[in-house]
Amino acid sequence: MPPRRRDRPDEGDDRYYEEEYDEERYAGDDGDEGAPVQGRPVAGRRPRRDSVVVQAEPQRPRRRPLTATSAGRAGLRHIADLTAREPEAVTLVQPVENGWVVDVEVVEDHRIPSSSDIIALYEAQMDEEGNLLSYRRTRRYRRGAGDLGGGYGR
Template identity: 55%
Template structure:
């Protein structure tokens, strides 16, 4: 008899794992996952992070990180894909 595979982790749990991993790796506070997408062999999650707190908070520097996890929620890779000032819409220029 074939061994049953456990069900894959649900998207909300994957998002939680990715935000926790980014907090541990960067030492910065994540605001949350902005997207969770299944891939052929795992998950790609985008996590928004406060990179630099400023006064007023509307001028905080934020960053978007792409986190790649396998089907079991194990971290495979991460990278910062965008850096921007809070409140600047998608039309704003990204800063690296």
Template identity: 55%
Template sequence: MAHQLPPPLPAQDIAELAVRDITQLTGKKPLGATSVMPTDDGWTVEVEVVEDRRIPSSTDMLALYEVVLDLDGELLSYRRTRRYSRGAGGS
């Protein structure tokens, strides 16, 4: 009898795990996942967070973190890839 692997986690669950992990690791308030991309051996998720709260909030500093999870949703690595002012345009 062949051993069956459990079904892979859906992208929504992976996004929630990545947001949770970044919140726990950085202590920053997450705004949410901006992308979820499957890879050959897991997932890469980008999570946007409020890096530095300012008054008015339209001048908050935001950051984008890249979170790498394995197929089971376990954190492998994370890194900040971008830091920018709220409302700053661009990619």
């Protein structure tokens, strides 16, 4: 069992501690190397390194990079949130330098019959962690005429 340490608030520095010496643990040790510092530190001197408790600063955990599937889902969610419209499908997920580009089809105008619906294609650019950097509508067209080029322009 290691020596117990008690914080000395009167020292004003968390690096200084008063320790209780465990005689059984350090039996046969002449006190030179490896033994903890006992009692108060000597004025102007720091306790030996093995008796200092160092707490690392909390670090923000780094998220793992997105996969194509998770990037597609993130892009779909961003576009749906921003346009407040019903997304139809993810049509492109492409890795780019420092992130992803995702294209999402969105129903912009429901019509009867549904084959007359107006569909828009939105492009979302995201960083490696899935944060949205920019988005834009790249195209509008009538459902069923998407690949033929006819329709409502950009």
